[in-house]
Amino acid sequence: VVHIAAVNKDRSFDDYQRIYNTIAEKIREEDEYDGYIGYGPILVRLGWHSSGTYDKNDNTGGSYGGTMRFKLEQSDGANNGLGNARAFMEPILKEFPWISHGDLYTLGAVCAVQELQGPKVKWRPGRVDMPEDTTPKNGRLPDAANGADYVRNFYARLNMNDREAVALTGAHCLGRTHLKNSGFDGPWGAASNSFTNEFFVNLLNEQWKLQKNKAGNMQYDSPKGYMMLETDYALVQDPAYLKIVKEFANNEGAFFKEFASCFQKLLENGIDYPKDAPTYVFKTLDEQDL
Numbered sequence: 541v542v543h544i545a546a547v548n549k550d551r552s553f554d555d556y557q558r559i560y561n562t563i564a565e566k567i568r569e570e571d572e573y574d575g576y577i578g579y580g581p582i583l584v585r586l587g588w589h590s591s592g593t594y595d596k597n598d599n600t601g602g603s604y605g606g607t608m609r610f611k612l613e614q615s616d617g618a619n620n621g622l623g624n625a626r627a628f629m630e631p632i633l634k635e636f637p638w639i640s641h642g643d644l645y646t647l648g649a650v651c652a653v654q655e656l657q658g659p660k661v662k663w664r665p666g667r668v669d670m671p672e673d674t675t676p677k678n679g680r681l682p683d684a685a686n687g688a689d690y691v692r693n694f695y696a697r698l699n700m701n702d703r704e705a706v707a708l709t710g711a712h713c714l715g716r717t718h719l720k721n722s723g724f725d726g727p728w729g730a731a732s733n734s735f736t737n738e739f740f741v742n743l744l745n746e747q748w749k750l751q752k753n754k755a756g757n758m759q760y761d762s763p764k765g766y767m768m769l770e771t772d773y774a775l776v777q778d779p780a781y782l783k784i785v786k787e788f789a790n791n792e793g794a795f796f797k798e799f800a801s802c803f804q805k806l807l808e809n810g811i812d813y814p815k816d817a818p819t820y821v822f823k824t825l826d827e828q829d830l
């Protein structure tokens with residue numbers, strides 16, 4: 541399968557910055573969502589899950605076709621709860637009907653990372669909505685009840701190495717798990733809406749206890765009420781991963797640099813960009829004094 545980015549000559553950087561600003565202002569405005577965590581984290585998850593179906597072996601899945609808009613993909617249990625993110629995006633699609641779903645879902649994720657004080661993430665337009673029958677089968681997204689070998693294998697399918705895998709999982713500094721969505725619970729209090737290297741600091745500094753949660757699923761809990769999934773904790777069980785966790789815990793800049801490049805790579809997996817395709821770095825609201 542080949543997906544060529546369609547360069548829309550009628551649209552400029554300003555058109556996309558206007559969409560960015562609309563999303564960013566809506567995140568700011570609707571701050572009460574999910575116990576005042578806000579929509580940032582779930583918008584990051586929407587962009588990630590739109591892209592996480594990619595398979596490097598046959599170049600299928602990924603963000604290009606915007607197939608997250610179809611009920612088959614939405615019915616994947618791993619996507620439970622993302623209806624809130626899609627509902628957030630509905631009025632944006634109405635106001636800017638010219639943007640593809642793939643471009644919107646990935647732009648929203650980049651906007652959320654930047655507005656939550658994360659690194660600047662480069663973004664390129666050109667994804668084209670594909671028909672429903674191109675939707676990848678369910679089951680391509682990862683399952684949290686696994687260890688390091690599974691994690692390494694999963695990320696390899698997305699063409700991600702150890703450093704990229706650790707950096708991407710660092711997005712678990714945002715938001716939280718919800719029993720009704722995934723059967724995992726918490727963290728309470730610690731759930732944050734600012735993008736930092738705290739996930740790695742927590743992994744190294746907290747006492748973690750593997751226990752059954754009230755849904756009967758295994759998760760790691762800490763005395764402070766933090767939690768880690770088994771696939772999170774795998775990053776300190778595997779010696780190669782642990783080395784990178786320590787680097788990112790001690791050097792937030794190194795984490796930000798790696799995250800910025802591999803998040804863009806994740807959101808663009810499977811897409812061929814013509815040489816005249818533009819690359820955009822959006823300004824935050826703060827940078828525009830908005």
Ligand code: HEM
Nearest residue numbers: 581582584588682683684708711715716717718721722771
């Ligand atoms: C092995 C890989 C991964 C697994 C098994 C995993 C699993 C999960 C689970 C079970 C949840 C809780 C969902 C809920 O109950 O609402 C979650 C939340 C989240 N994940 Fe991951 N994840 C993985 C990788 C990633 C990556 C690569 C990113 C982004 C780069 C990411 C971003 C997020 C965010 C932002 C949330 C919070 C969403 C919210 O607060 O509503 N995750 N993840």
Ligand SMILES: Nc1c([N+](=O)[O-])cnc2ccccc12
Nearest residue numbers: 712715716717727742767768
């Ligand atoms: N906030 C989180 C943490 N944490 O340490 O705060 C750990 N793992 C998570 C997994 C999914 C979503 C949020 C998480």
